[in-house]
Amino acid sequence: MAETANTFEVKVITPERVFYEGVASMIEFTTTEGDIGVYAHHIPLTTVLAPGVVTITEDEENKKTAGVYSGFAEIQGDKVTLLAEAAEWPDEIDVARAEAAEKRARERIEAKASDLDLVRAETALRKALVRKTLAGRER
Amino acid sequence: MASMRDIKRRRTSISSTQQITKAMKLVSTVKLQKAKGRAEDVSPYFNAMYRTVCSMLARVGSVDHPYLTEHDEGKCAVITITSNRGLAGGYNSNIVKLITASELDKDETEIYAIGHKGEELLAHRGYSIMDADNDVMEAPTYEDASRICKDLLKRYADGELRAIYLAYTHFKNTVVHEPTLLQLLPVAVDEEDIAEGNDSNLLMNFEPNEEEALGLIVPKYVTSLIYGALIEAVASENGARMQAMDSATSNAEDMISDLTLKYNRARQGSITQELTEIIAGAEALA
Numbered sequence: 001m002a003e004t005a006n007t008f009e010v011k012v013i014t015p016e017r018v019f020y021e022g023v024a025s026m027i028e029f030t031t032t033e034g035d036i037g038v039y040a041h042h043i044p045l046t047t048v049l050a051p052g053v054v055t056i057t058e059d060e061e062n063k064k065t066a067g068v069y070s071g072f073a074e075i076q077g078d079k080v081t082l083l084a085e086a087a088e089w090p091d092e093i094d095v096a097r098a099e100a101a102e103k104r105a106r107e108r109i110e111a112k113a114s115d116l117d118l119v120r121a122e123t124a125l126r127k128a129l130v131r132k133t134l135a136g137r138e139r
Numbered sequence: 140m141a142s143m144r145d146i147k148r149r150r151t152s153i154s155s156t157q158q159i160t161k162a163m164k165l166v167s168t169v170k171l172q173k174a175k176g177r178a179e180d181v182s183p184y185f186n187a188m189y190r191t192v193c194s195m196l197a198r199v200g201s202v203d204h205p206y207l208t209e210h211d212e213g214k215c216a217v218i219t220i221t222s223n224r225g226l227a228g229g230y231n232s233n234i235v236k237l238i239t240a241s242e243l244d245k246d247e248t249e250i251y252a253i254g255h256k257g258e259e260l261l262a263h264r265g266y267s268i269m270d271a272d273n274d275v276m277e278a279p280t281y282e283d284a285s286r287i288c289k290d291l292l293k294r295y296a297d298g299e300l301r302a303i304y305l306a307y308t309h310f311k312n313t314v315v316h317e318p319t320l321l322q323l324l325p326v327a328v329d330e331e332d333i334a335e336g337n338d339s340n341l342l343m344n345f346e347p348n349e350e351e352a353l354g355l356i357v358p359k360y361v362t363s364l365i366y367g368a369l370i371e372a373v374a375s376e377n378g379a380r381m382q383a384m385d386s387a388t389s390n391a392e393d394m395i396s397d398l399t400l401k402y403n404r405a406r407q408g409s410i411t412q413e414l415t416e417i418i419a420g421a422e423a424l425a
Contacts, residue, residue: 013187015184015281016181017180043344044343044344046191048356083184
């Protein structure tokens with residue numbers, strides 16, 4: 001492990017497929033408690049994901065970004081596994097759909113529906129915003 | 140002996156049935172290939188999920204969490220995954236048999252049916268059907284599983300349900316499909332797996348704390364189980380149908396060759412009879 005001391009295995013798995021598998025020197029993602037960045041030799045940690053952008057730094061030149069929406073992450077020494085219910089690369093995002101979803105969610109929050117609906121609308125809004133940021137960055 | 144015409148008519152009808160079963164076999168072979176591929180795609184997610192839940196339970200130990208402890212009141216819910224269409228051999232009746240033969244009391248059990256056949260058969264046997272979600276079987280998605288799970292978890296949290304079971308057909312390989320009854324809630328995992336998880340994850344930290352994380356992760360775990368079961372059930376259904384149609388086709392083959400033999404005998408018999416009659420007539424004239 002001497003030459004790979006500062007890198008670790010990254011796996012992003014969704015129910016439909018193994019989304020990403022590779023070696024990285026850093027990974028950043030959003031959890032329910034806030035954004036975190038993970039380098040090699042991180043303490044073992046299991047945490048719950050919130051909708052957000054995942055940045056996988058493979059090396060200086062290669063950075064990969066993707067949208068991940070709900071799930072959890074398991075960090076185990078030299079291995080990071082992200083179990084996401086849904087994940088997508090920037091080029092898979094349908095911007096028009098995200099904008100429509102954003103509008104809908106905002107309207108619902110404006111209308112101040114019941115508590116449950118409000119939570120759902122907020123989650124939808126967050127997802128839509130993540131999609132827009134990602135797609136915007138790509139262009 | 141049946142007349143030549145009868146035999147001929149029967150043979151034609153069997154060979155047209157054979158054409159249908161042959162076509163159905165081909166269709167389910169193709170569908171099986173697709174479903175098998177999907178089932179293989181799902182398994183890494185499911186395995187990782189199972190491992191994580193095991194290690195969490197190992198850490199949390201015997202905490203008094205509603206998802207882990209059994210309450211005494213309420214009914215048992217059984218999610219039964221069967222097919223919407225028949226002609227799949229023992230596929231559907233095996234699931235029904237599994238439920239009737241289990242220790243679940245008929246009056247204490249409610250069926251959440253996925254698949255038309257299971258719903259029909261169980262209702263006929265006097266089980267109460269809580270809900271039916273038959274369209275899911277056409278093309279199961281993760282959202283479907285998540286919706287079903289949300290429904291049932293809410294009722295479980297409200298105390299309406301004592302336990303949630305899942306009855307589905309496990310897809311072992313193309314020829315072996317095992318009807319399986321699985322306890323979803325309260326969460327039951329293998330003691331050995333927990334012990335193993337305990338060894339490798341002694342230092343695991345949780346954020347938010349264990350109990351909160353458990354509350355968030357268990358629903359995802361249950362959803363992934365349901366989703367995995369749906370995908371495997373689709374593969375099993377097509378596998379079962381392929382086998383059933385294969386043996387139907389070869390049975391038809393046997394019947395056709397049998398009837399062909401009978402037909403030829405009858406034809407030969409009638410020719411012999413005609414000849415005998417002519418010779419007898421000629422002799423009488425002489």
